[in-house]
Amino acid sequence: MSARSLLWKMNQRTLRREWRQYLVIVLLVASGVALSVGGSVTAFNLAEPPQSQFGNGQFAVMTDSPADTEAALTKGRFAWGRRESATLAVDGSAQRVTAIVMDPFNEVTSPLAEITNGRWPTDETEVALSDRALVDGPAVGDGLTIDGRRLTVVGVVENPTRLDQEFVFLTSLDSFGLRESERSLEFLVDGDPRQLPLPSEGAVSISSADGPSVRTAVTLGAGVISILGMVEVALLVGAGFQVIAQRRSRQYGLLAAAGATPKMLKSAATLSGAIVGIVGVVCGLGTAAAAVAVLLPRLEASVGHRVQFDLPWVIVVFNAVLAVVVASLASRWPARPLSEVPVAALLTSQRPKPAAVGRLAFVGLVGAVLGGLALAFGFARLNPLLALLGVLLAPIGVLLTSPIIVRTAGRWTKRFQLVPRMAGRAIERSNRRSAAIVAALALALSLPVGIAVVTTALDERASAKGPNVAESTFIAWLPGADDGGSRIPSGLDQAALDDARHRVLEVDPTLALVRIEAAVAPNPLVEQWDFDALGPTLGVEPVLSGRPASDQCLVCDTYGFGTFDSNGNEISYVVGDSWIGSPELLTALGIEADLLGSAPAIARSDEFVMVSNGILGDGAPIAVDPAWPQISRIPDLLIAPDLVGNLGFERVGLGWHVSGSSPLSAEERAALRTAVGPELLLEFSQEPQPSSGLRQIALAAGLTIGVGIAFAAVGLFVAELSGDLKTLVAIGASPRNTRSLAASIAAILAGCGALAGVAIGYLPLIALLSAEEFSINFVVPWSTLVSMVVLFPALAGVVGWTVSRSASDLSGPAML
C-alpha cells in the first residue's frame, strides 16, 4: 500500500472514529458560511435596488416638448420608456391616489411594475391597483370610480423595487381631462445623458440616477463583515483542530515510525481539513439558502422591495473558498509542530511544549495603539484612508494581543485556590488556543459593545437636546418641505400656506406663527444659459453639465444638476435648503437671535458641515453651536435677511412654526390636523426614541454567540485535559471540583474575551469623539458593560459547569 493511500485510509478511519469532534468543526464552518452568506444577502438587499429610480434606465428626462424629446431619443438610439403620472381623486373617498401610466413590457420601465394577481389593464375602462392603494379597496372584478370615470379593476400590481409605493395603473390619463400642469411625464432612458442631443427649443430637465456608491459601500461592508466572520470561524476551527491533532499525536508517531515523512503527516492533516471544510461549506450554503427561503417574505417586507438574487457572488464564492482554505490550514497548522516532535515523544502522546507569547503579540499591541490613533485622527481630519487603516489595524491589533491577555490572566490566577489556579494554568499553557478563543469572543462581543456605546452616546446627545419641538409647539410643513431636496414650492403651495395660517388661528387665535422661508436664487444668467456672463460674477469658470428647466430649476442642485468649475470643483451658485434666518425664526427655534447680526453672513449648522453646499457672498461662515432643534428638517445654511436682498435671492415659504403658551393636548392636535387638512403636514412634539431595543437585540445576539463559543471552548479544553481530570479524580477531586475546573476555564476565557471585546467595541466611539462634528460625549453604558464583563463570564461558567463531565463520569477501568 502506498504512503498516500495509507494516509487516505487513516484519514477516513479517523474521521469515522472522531466524528463528534469533526461534527463540531463542520458545524462551526457551516455556521460561519451560513452567517456570512446570509448576512451578505441581507446586507446587499438593504439598499434600494438600482432599478428603483428609473427602471433599467440611467436617467430621466422631463420636458415641455415630448415630441422633440422622443425624436431625439430615437435618433440617439437610446433604449427608453415613458412614465406618466398624476394625482387623481377617488369618488366616495377623501383619499387621492397616484395614477401611473407606462408600458409594463417596455425594457426600461418593466422593472417598475409587476402584476401579482389578475392581468394588466388593456383599455381606458380598466385599472390595476397596488394592494393597499385604497383602504378597503375593491377586489379584482369590482368597479371603481376615479375622477368621475367608472373603471373595472382587472389586476393587482406592485412596484417590486418599492413595495410601499401605492398607486393605480392605467393605460392612459387622456380621458381624465387633466391640465398639463397636473400631469407629469418622464422619459426613462438607458444610456449616457451626455450623449443626449438636446432639442433646440423648450426646456429639458435631466435627472441622473444615483451612482452605485450606496450598493458598492454595502457590498464592501458585507464583504468586510463576512471576512471578519470567517476569521472568527478560522480561530475556532483552528482551536478545534489543535485538540484533534493532539489526540492524534500517537497515530502520527506510529505513522512516523512506519516511515511517514513530516510532509506526509502535514498532508494528511490538510486533507482532513479540506474534507471538513467542503462538507461545512455545502451544509452552510444549504442552511443559508433554506434560511433565506423561509425568511424571504419577512426580509422583503422589512427592506421594502423584492429581494434580488443578482448577489455579490464574488463574496459568496470567496467565502466558500475561504472556508475550505481556512479549514485546511487550520487542520495543517497544529500538525506542523507535531510533525517536528521526536517520534518517541509522539508515541507516548507527549505534547509539544507550549509556545511562549510570540513577538506577534507585541506587534499586535503596537498595532492596536497605532490603529486607535489612525482611527481617531482619520475621523478628526476626515481622512477616509487613515480612518480605514484604523478600522482594520485597531481590531486586528487587539486580537493579536490576545496571547498577552491570556498570559496575564493565567498569572493572575496564581494566588487563587487550586481549581481556578489549574484553570488559569491550562489556559496559559495552551496559549495559542486560548488566544484564538479569546479573539473569537472579543470579535463576537465587540459588536454589541460598539452598538451600545455609540447608541448610548447618541441617545444622550438627543436627550440633552430634547424633543424635536416643545410640547406647546408644532410645525406645519408644505408636503415635501420636510424632505430635503424637494421641489421648489409653487405659487399654489404658497397660497395653501397662507390659507393654513388662517385655519390654524381659527382653532386657537392665541397661537403665534412664524413663517419658515427658504432663499432661492433665480439667477437669470443661469436661466439664459449665459455662462460667459455668469463666469465673471462667480469669479470662476463654470461648466454646466445639464440644462435647467426654465420654470422649475430655481435650485438646480435639487434636481441633480452639477455645475463645476474648470478644476472639476462643484459650484453651488444657487443655495439650496437654505433658510432665511429672520430674528423671529431664530428665536422660535431657540437659536441666539443676534447670531447673524447685521453683517452679511451665512451660518453653518454643525450637523451638516459634511454636506455643506458651499458659501456664496462675502460673509465668512460662522460656526453655529446652539442647541439645534431636532425637527425633521433643518437647513444646511442660515442666510442673514440682509444678505438675501443683497444677493438677489427670492423668499419661498416652506411652512409655519407655530407655538402656543401651553402644551397641546391630544384633542387640540386632532383639531389642528382637521383644520389644516391634508395640504400640510403637521409635526408635533415627539420625545427622542432611545435605542435601547437595538442595544438589547445586539446584546442578546452577542451573548448567544459568546455562549456558543464558550461551549465549544469548554469542549476543546475538557478533551485536552481529560488526563488531568482523571488524575484529579484519582487524588480525590469531587464532582464539584472537576466541574469547577471547566467552569473556571470558561469564565476566565469569557472574561478575557469580554475585556478585549469592550476595548474593540469602544473604538468607534473613540473615532466619533475625535470628530468634532458629532459632538458626543464619552459614555459608559453600565448595563451592557456589566452584562459583558460580569454576567457573560458567569454565564460561560455555568455553561462550563453544565457541559463538563463530572468525576463520576470519569471513573472506571480506563482511569488507569
Place this chain on the structure above:
Amino acid sequence: MNAVSRTFGTSPNSTTALKGANFSVTAGEMVAIMGPSGSGKSTLLTIAGGLDSPTSGTVEVNGIDMAGLSPTGVAEIRRKHIGFVFQGLNLLSGLNALENVSAPLELDGVPAKRARSEAKERLVEVGLADRLRAFPDDLSGGEQQRVAIARALVGDRRLLLADEPTGALDSTTGENIMRLIRDACSPSRCVVVVTHNEAVASLADRTVRLRDGAVEVSGS
C-alpha cells in the same frame, strides 16, 4: 473486598473482569498483585481505590463501605485515605511538583500555605528538594514518579495503590522507586502494588495472583 465481581457490557456480549474476588490488606502490610494480562488486576485496583464500582460484592476502606457513598463521599475517601501511583506518570500538567503534591490537601480544604509546607516535606523525603518548582514537562520519568509517590503519601493516607509503578522506568530508577514505595509501608499504612515484575513482587509481604478474574493464590 468481599465477593467482588465486575462485569462490563450487557449480555450476551458482557465480559466479567472480576469473579467474586475476596481480598484484604491490613496496616503495615505490602501486597503485590500479579497475573497475566486481562486477569483483572487493574480492575481490582480501580475498585479498591473507589474509581469504579463493583457489579456485586462490597468494598470497605478503613471500615467504611464504599457502596453506600455518593460520588462526593467516595471522592472524600480517596482524598483522605487513598493514594495512587500510576504507570503513566500521571501528574497534573499545569501544576509544578510542589503544587501537584499539595493538591489533595488543598482539595481537602487545608490552607494552601500549610498544604505546601507538608508537600515540601514529602518531596524532600523522596529526594526532590531541589525540584520543587519544576513542572512535569521538565521532570524525568523517575522524578515524576517520585512526585506521584509524594502526592500519594501526603496527608497520612492509609492505603497506597500503585499500578505498575516502575513500568515506564529504567531498572535502576525502578529500584529506587520501589524502595520508596516499600519505605512508605508503615505500621499505619498498607501498600498494594500491581505488577508483572517478580523482582518488584519480591519486595512485598504477600502476593495475590489473579487468573481470569478470580483470586488464584493469596499468600506470602
